[in-house]
Amino acid sequence: MLAKASQRPACCLLCLNGLSRIRPSASNSTTIPLGVRAMGGGPRTQPKYRPARLQLSQRVAISEPARPAKRKSVLYPGGLNQWEANLPPPRRPSQAWTQRQAVQAEGEKEFKTPKKQNKRPEFKHLRMARALETVPKGHKQRVRQTLNELGGEFMDYPLLPSIQDALAKDIFADLDHYSPTPVQRLTIPTLLDHEVSSEPPKEPKSFLMAAETGSGKTLAYLLPLIHNLKKEEALEVERKVAEAEAAKNAPGKSQYDVDPSEIDPGIPRPRPRVVILLPTAELVSQVGSIVKKLSHAVKFRSILLSRNFSPTVIKNSLQANPDVVIATPHLLSSIAQSEPDILGGCHYLVADEADTLFDRSFREITQSILVRAENLKQLILCSATIPKSLDTTLRKIYPNLIRLVTPNIHAIPRRVTLGIIDVDDDPYKGNKKLACADVLYNIARDPDETGFVKKVVVFVNSRDTTTPLTEYLQSKDIDVVEFGRDTQSRSESKILEYFTGPKVEAPLIGGSGPRAALKRMKVLVTTDIASRGVDTKQVRNVLLYDVPFSTVDFIHRAGRAGRMGKRGRAFVLVDKQTNKGWVRDIKDCMHMGQGLL
Numbered sequence: 001m002l003a004k005a006s007q008r009p010a011c012c013l014l015c016l017n018g019l020s021r022i023r024p025s026a027s028n029s030t031t032i033p034l035g036v037r038a039m040g041g042g043p044r045t046q047p048k049y050r051p052a053r054l055q056l057s058q059r060v061a062i063s064e065p066a067r068p069a070k071r072k073s074v075l076y077p078g079g080l081n082q083w084e085a086n087l088p089p090p091r092r093p094s095q096a097w098t099q100r101q102a103v104q105a106e107g108e109k110e111f112k113t114p115k116k117q118n119k120r121p122e123f124k125h126l127r128m129a130r131a132l133e134t135v136p137k138g139h140k141q142r143v144r145q146t147l148n149e150l151g152g153e154f155m156d157y158p159l160l161p162s163i164q165d166a167l168a169k170d171i172f173a174d175l176d177h178y179s180p181t182p183v184q185r186l187t188i189p190t191l192l193d194h195e196v197s198s199e200p201p202k203e204p205k206s207f208l209m210a211a212e213t214g215s216g217k218t219l220a221y222l223l224p225l226i227h228n229l230k231k232e233e234a235l236e237v238e239r240k241v242a243e244a245e246a247a248k249n250a251p252g253k254s255q256y257d258v259d260p261s262e263i264d265p266g267i268p269r270p271r272p273r274v275v276i277l278l279p280t281a282e283l284v285s286q287v288g289s290i291v292k293k294l295s296h297a298v299k300f301r302s303i304l305l306s307r308n309f310s311p312t313v314i315k316n317s318l319q320a321n322p323d324v325v326i327a328t329p330h331l332l333s334s335i336a337q338s339e340p341d342i343l344g345g346c347h348y349l350v351a352d353e354a355d356t357l358f359d360r361s362f363r364e365i366t367q368s369i370l371v372r373a374e375n376l377k378q379l380i381l382c383s384a385t386i387p388k389s390l391d392t393t394l395r396k397i398y399p400n401l402i403r404l405v406t407p408n409i410h411a412i413p414r415r416v417t418l419g420i421i422d423v424d425d426d427p428y429k430g431n432k433k434l435a436c437a438d439v440l441y442n443i444a445r446d447p448d449e450t451g452f453v454k455k456v457v458v459f460v461n462s463r464d465t466t467t468p469l470t471e472y473l474q475s476k477d478i479d480v481v482e483f484g485r486d487t488q489s490r491s492e493s494k495i496l497e498y499f500t501g502p503k504v505e506a507p508l509i510g511g512s513g514p515r516a517a518l519k520r521m522k523v524l525v526t527t528d529i530a531s532r533g534v535d536t537k538q539v540r541n542v543l544l545y546d547v548p549f550s551t552v553d554f555i556h557r558a559g560r561a562g563r564m565g566k567r568g569r570a571f572v573l574v575d576k577q578t579n580k581g582w583v584r585d586i587k588d589c590m591h592m593g594q595g596l597l
């Protein structure tokens with residue numbers, strides 16, 4: 001098996017090229033095992049057989065047992081799901097703990113634990129959908145202090161005796177005791193404070209009066225306005241009499257030269273002096289009724305201009321030379337186009353529900369009226385909310401605006417409780433109408449308001465919903481009426497008066513079952529039209545069938561209950577499309593007595 005190295009055949013490229021001609025010397029010639037020689041090894045001094053190191057496993061022929069199949073995620077079958085916990089790294093010891101350790105190490109016996117900070121809700125959802133202007137804390141504190149210092153009775157204000165009479169005999173005839181509310185305490189002295197003169201100032205004084213819903217804003221602006229109107233009238237008569245006297249005593253003139261109309265207090269003056277703008281005909285009627293009550297004791301003429309009156313009635317009332325005009329902006333603006341003088345004598349102008357009158361749908365028409373009122377002395381903007389958009393607009397138009405804002409602005413009072421009903425839960429399973437009917441059943445069976453008809457207002461977002469919802473509730477034996485912008489006839493507009501009117505005694509019906517209870521309840525299904533300014537003083541329950549679009553709408557709708565210190569309840573139906581966090585934030589805010597954002 002052994003062969004001489006010199007006799008070996010060409011085994012590689014080097015041998016073929018003759019490079020391996022260097023032959024080993026005879027002394028070096030050795031024999032190497034054939035297998036090793038073939039591996040290209042050169043001549044070895046100690047030829048040795050090396051067995052191959054690679055060894056096959058004993059179990060080479062035995063197949064591996066099958067691995068268990070990997071669990072597949074239901075959500076991500078492709079394996080995208082994360083199976084690792086990815087826990088955060090262990091927390092560092094708190095600062096307080098480190099301090100305590102340090103102090104203990106120093107041997108100190110007493111150590112005061114730092115006070116834990118109260119964790120307040122962050123109102124994350126409310127902040128994200130912020131719609132209202134924030135009133136600074138400093139302003140609120142200052143106003144609180146001022147309110148504490150101001151007089152606490154209407155008698156403390158220098159109002160005309162006839163106005164004080166009207167308050168006692170006509171406005172608060174049904175109350176044993178009455179005193180001004182915070183907004184009235186804040187506004188009445190400020191608006192009375194201005195110097196009454198017959199000459200219009202160079203620039204009118206503008207005020208923004210803002211306070212929570214149902215806090216008596218209407219009287220807060222009406223009382224000083226009527227006082228100023230009567231004061232102005234008296235001053236003018238005084239001036240005319242003095243002028244007539246002077247003319248009579250002038251040298252070379254006899255008393256017969258004086259024009260009698262100059263000393264007649266009833267002479268035609270430029271009218272009206274006071275204009276009150278309101279966004280809807282219903283509000284015109286509501287404010288008009290208070291003004292009429294005042295005019296019984298304080299003699300002045302007032303007229304109402306709205307779509308509820310025929311053109312003939314409006315024409316006749318304008319010819320009566322009114323002192324006070326209460327109107328919707330569209331109607332007044334169209335009258336002003338044919339009679340430009342109607343606003344020439346206006347000294348006091350109120351834009352009630354200013355957030356509506358300065359929103360996109362009304363702003364142009366409101367401003368056209370303001371431009372025509374050239375001799376204005378006071379402009380009063382009144383609102384229950386200050387949306388961000390209103391604040392921006394007012395800052396631009398009226399940089400010198402005097403703000404009379406109460407500290408509780410934007411807060412729904414704590415005496416109003418909010419119930420959240422999830423329509424997707426059992427037993428409704430997404431049936432919103434059924435949930436609405438069920439809430440109404442429960443209100444009817446509640447032992448509250450015994451002996452009186454329970455008045456409930458249901459708010460929907462769209463007027464298309466009112467009729468189907470009304471029909472559904474009627475099919476469930478609930479006494480329902482609907483009221484919307486399409487409600488035209490006079491009898492239908494009386495509907496609202498039922499809900500703004502006094503308490504009504506319940507009919508005497510035997511039995512205590514649900515059907516008898518339903519007969520003692522009256523429900524109004526309406527849109528946003530009945531949410532602003534409407535004084536539903538005797539309504540204790542409000543149901544928000546649709547979640548309002550913004551906190552502004554929420555405040556106005558929930559504000560129909562719990563007015564003027566009364567208790568109330570608001571219910572809101574939520575479903576899977578609702579931002580439930582936002583509604584929960586509102587509930588927390590209400591619970592804490594904080595203003596909404």
Ligand SMILES: Nc1ncnc2c1ncn2[C@@H]1O[C@H](COP(=O)(O)OP(=O)(O)OP(=O)(O)O)[C@@H](O)[C@H]1O
Binds near residue numbers: 181217534
């Ligand atoms: N000082 C008072 N004492 C008792 N009741 C009052 C007082 N002032 C006003 N009211 C009554 O409170 C009710 C609500 O008043 P008003 O409609 O003026 O509220 P508001 O602040 O204008 O509400 P909204 O913001 O909804 O328009 C009215 O019925 C009114 O007669």
